[in-house]
Amino acid sequence: MMIKFILQCGDRMVDDEKxxxxxxxxxxxxxxxxxxxxxxxxxxxxxxxxAGHNMREIWNxxxxxxxxxxxxxxxxxxxxxRLSGATLYVTVEPCPMCAGALVMSRINRVxxxxxxxxxxxxxxxxxxxGHQALNHQVEVTAGVMVDECRLIMQxxxxxxxxxxxxxxxxxxxxxx
Numbered sequence: 001m002m003i004k005f006i007l008q009c010g011d012r013m014v015d016d017e018k019x020x021x022x023x024x025x026x027x028x029x030x031x032x033x034x035x036x037x038x039x040x041x042x043x044x045x046x047x048x049x050x051a052g053h054n055m056r057e058i059w060n061x062x063x064x065x066x067x068x069x070x071x072x073x074x075x076x077x078x079x080x081x082r083l084s085g086a087t088l089y090v091t092v093e094p095c096p097m098c099a100g101a102l103v104m105s106r107i108n109r110v111x112x113x114x115x116x117x118x119x120x121x122x123x124x125x126x127x128x129x130g131h132q133a134l135n136h137q138v139e140v141t142a143g144v145m146v147d148e149c150r151l152i153m154q155x156x157x158x159x160x161x162x163x164x165x166x167x168x169x170x171x172x173x174x175x176x
Contacts, residue, residue, distance in 0.1 A: 026053040040066035040090040067098035093120035099128035109139040113149025
């Protein structure tokens with residue numbers, strides 16, 4: 001499998017940035033809800049079919065990742081499970097579950113912003129979407145708006161760490 005970084009030019013790069021900005025809007029919605037800020041957009045024939053963001057905490061659903069949500073919504077809207085010709089835009093490299101869903105739904109292309117060095121399944125930890133033993137491989141474009149995608153994740157976890165520190169300070173017994 002060949003992973004393409006931002007060496008492309010012309011309309012495709014402009015479209016990738018346009019759709020990644022929409023995925024970042026979704027990531028901000030997740031951030032505002034206290035969810036890990038990952039957003040996704042699914043595009044078919046130059047039209048946004050579905051948008052979504054992580055909802056694991058609110059829905060109490062381990063599978064409520066942004067990618068899974070938009071794949072399901074797209075299947076419902078199009079009335080089919082094969083999503084050949086579709087492109088998924090997501091702010092963070094998909095995990096193994098989501099990468100498997102990309103393959104199983106026959107999505108042609110995934111475009112993501114920042115790499116997930118702990119659980120990524122497109123290039124960093126695993127390469128599910130390009131595994132030759134599978135009956136479908138997904139074209140990958142990595143690093144679209146990487147700084148913006150990385151920043152929202154860093155800010156979310158920075159705030160979360162600070163909140164835990166504050167809570168810990170408040171719960172310590174005082175010395176008198």
